Amino acid sequence: xxxxxxxxxxxxxxxxxxxxxxxxxxxxxxxxxxxxxxxxxxxxxxxxxxxxxxxxxxxxxxxxxxxxxxxxxxxxxxxxxxxxxxxxxxxxxxxxxxxxxxxxxxxxxxxxxxxxxxxxxxxxxxxxxxxxxxxxxxxxxxxxxxxxxxxxxxxxxxxxxxxxxxxxxxxxxxxxxxxxxxxxxxxxxxxxxxxxxxxxxxxxxxxxxxxxxxxxxxxxxxxxxxxxxxxxxxxxxxxxxxxxxxxxxxxxxxxxxxxxxxxxxxxxxxxxxxxxxxxxxxxxxxxxxxxxxxxxxxxxxxxxxxxxxx
Amino acid sequence: xxxxxxxxxxxxxxxxxxxxxxxxxxxxxxxxxxxxxxxxxxxxxxxxxxxxxxxxxxxxxxxxxxxxxxxxxxxxxxxxxxxxxxxxxxxxxxxxxxxxxxxxxxxxxxxxxxxxxxxxxxxxxxxxxxxxxxxxxxxxxxxxxxxxxxxxxxxxxxxxxxxxxxxxxxxxxxxxxxxxxxxxxxxxxxxxxxxxxxxxxxxxxxxxxxxxxxxxxxxxxxxxxxxxxxxxxxxxxxxxxxxxxxxxx
Numbered sequence: 153x154x155x156x157x158x159x160x161x162x163x164x165x166x167x168x169x170x171x172x173x174x175x176x177x178x179x180x181x182x183x184x185x186x187x188x189x190x191x192x193x194x195x196x197x198x199x200x201x202x203x204x205x206x207x208x209x210x211x212x213x214x215x216x217x218x219x220x221x222x223x224x225x226x227x228x229x230x231x232x233x234x235x236x237x238x239x240x241x242x243x244x245x246x247x248x249x250x251x252x253x254x255x256x257x258x259x260x261x262x263x264x265x266x267x268x269x270x271x272x273x274x275x276x277x278x279x280x281x282x283x284x285x286x287x288x289x290x291x292x293x294x295x296x297x298x299x300x301x302x303x304x305x306x307x308x309x310x311x312x313x314x315x316x317x318x319x320x321x322x323x324x325x326x327x328x329x330x331x332x333x334x335x336x337x338x339x340x341x342x343x344x345x346x347x348x349x350x351x352x353x354x355x356x357x358x359x360x361x362x363x364x365x366x367x368x369x370x371x372x373x374x375x376x377x378x379x380x381x382x383x384x385x386x387x388x389x390x391x392x393x394x395x396x397x398x399x400x401x402x403x404x405x406x407x408x409x410x411x412x413x414x415x416x417x418x419x420x421x422x423x424x425x426x427x428x429x430x431x432x433x434x435x436x437x438x439x440x441x442x443x444x445x446x447x448x449x450x451x452x453x454x455x456x457x458x459x460x461x462x
Numbered sequence: 463x464x465x466x467x468x469x470x471x472x473x474x475x476x477x478x479x480x481x482x483x484x485x486x487x488x489x490x491x492x493x494x495x496x497x498x499x500x501x502x503x504x505x506x507x508x509x510x511x512x513x514x515x516x517x518x519x520x521x522x523x524x525x526x527x528x529x530x531x532x533x534x535x536x537x538x539x540x541x542x543x544x545x546x547x548x549x550x551x552x553x554x555x556x557x558x559x560x561x562x563x564x565x566x567x568x569x570x571x572x573x574x575x576x577x578x579x580x581x582x583x584x585x586x587x588x589x590x591x592x593x594x595x596x597x598x599x600x601x602x603x604x605x606x607x608x609x610x611x612x613x614x615x616x617x618x619x620x621x622x623x624x625x626x627x628x629x630x631x632x633x634x635x636x637x638x639x640x641x642x643x644x645x646x647x648x649x650x651x652x653x654x655x656x657x658x659x660x661x662x663x664x665x666x667x668x669x670x671x672x673x674x675x676x677x678x679x680x681x682x683x684x685x686x687x688x689x690x691x692x693x694x695x696x697x698x699x700x701x702x703x704x705x706x707x708x709x710x711x
Contacts, residue, residue: 260673322601
């Protein structure tokens with residue numbers, strides 16, 4: 153049995169909840185992992201130590217962790233992490249770091265793993281139009297897609313070691329620019345409501361935003377909407393050439409369901425489709441389909457949700 | 463300094479293609495092949511870099527002879543050299559092998575900056591840019607959504623947790639490109655004619671053994687068929703089902 157190592161996912165210095173899912177994946181590979189926390193805070197280290205199924209915790213402290221810099225993070229984390237199968241989150245930075253770590257160690261990187269069955273790992277290919285099942289022939293770095301492994305619960309408390317380990321940063325952040333759109337990112341959201349070209353005009357996305365606010369959801373869009381309307385930024389695009397999402401609930405409004413859109417959202421736990429065209433392909437993939445115009449359906453949806461959620 | 467600029471491009475099935483599984487592998491015999499969509503932004507970035515600072519742009523791909531087409535497409539856009547890395551004994555390369563092969567080509571042309579797409583449309587992995595950078599011991603920036611050229615390097619904009627980070631990078635560096643900061647140019651007739659006559663340089667490379675065995679490809683899990691309701695009057699029933707049956711709101 154290989155040793156396993158988890159690289160904890162942090163967001164602005166705080167522990168990201170997906171870390172408990174990474175520990176679960178490492179356990180599925182057969183061992184209680186060493187969890188490395190890059191640029192840790194005391195609270196993050198304590199939170200990891202509390203997780204069930206953790207072997208030990210290494211809190212990696214260094215100046216390079218103040219902003220994300222791939223090269224220095226990889227160097228510092230590599231020094232702290234023992235050999236074995238390394239598990240990262242399949243987030244933007246997690247995948248980037250996974251690639252660097254694997255290259256540093258001259259081993260394979262396997263991204264976006266969604267299932268582990270014995271020694272077989274499954275990852276989507278062609279944005280989920282097919283699955284690839286692989287077996288590792290040695291150490292590797294793998295990234296785990298959020299929302300696919302059950303989070304571990306609370307344990308007895310693991311030992312925490314602090315390591316001072318920094319490296320020269322190769323990139324310098326000069327300025328943080330506030331996002332024009334302060335809404336929740338589709339890649340982060342547990343509920344997404346997306347609009348397509350069926351919304352007729354980008355101003356009508358306001359109706360989706362109101363429902364998103366009621367649900368605590370992110371607002372997404374189809375490629376057709378992003379390509380047609382300048383007001384809809386590419387950061388909202390869900391699909392094979394946008395973001396691949398895996399929320400608990402995905403509500404598609406005025407989206408016909410092109411193959412490349414389906415590829416980006418088909419693994420959502422529940423899919424609701426609202427479209428006036430009963431023949432739209434999206435209905436074949438929806439758990440709940442409503443054949444209706446958005447003008448008729450959205451006001452009812454909004455008032456029902458507000459009555460329910462307050 | 464006139465930079466040596468490399469751009470990595472990959473031949474992939476069109477993103478509108480249906481992907482079928484036949485036996486234990488995907489059957490790609492009937493799909494339309496294209497340059498991976500994000501590579502078009504990388505190619506545009508490389509051309510912009512040359513226009514700003516001069517230099518030579520080399521497009522590099524990894525693959526069998528049928529991959530010459532994406533190199534010719536890059537040539538039609540205006541790159542100077544086109545290189546394909548390949549050995550007929552290679553098949554189903556893993557990330558370690560792919561990155562080693564591409565890294566040796568980048569070294570061969572003494573590039574100072576490498577542009578690539580943020581991920582390829584087939585694997586969706588996004589491992590190549592940062593992986594090649596690590597092997598070269600270079601800086602890297604991934605998923606860039608802004609790009610400016612400076613005397614001593616480049617300035618990029620990358621998405622971060624708390625906003626977008628305007629970030630300075632000294633060369634050499636690998637830059638993986640998202641959509642949105644440029645509009646890829648189309649080839650003109652002269653470019654297409656030049657591309658027809660262009661010679662693809664073929665390079666060999668030493669690569670390690672694969673670290674993975676691909677056991678099988680399988681179709682994605684199919685969901686149980688859902689329910690479809692006719693008319694907006696059914697919205698309350700769907701909301702109730704999401705609350706009571708699905709437990710997602």
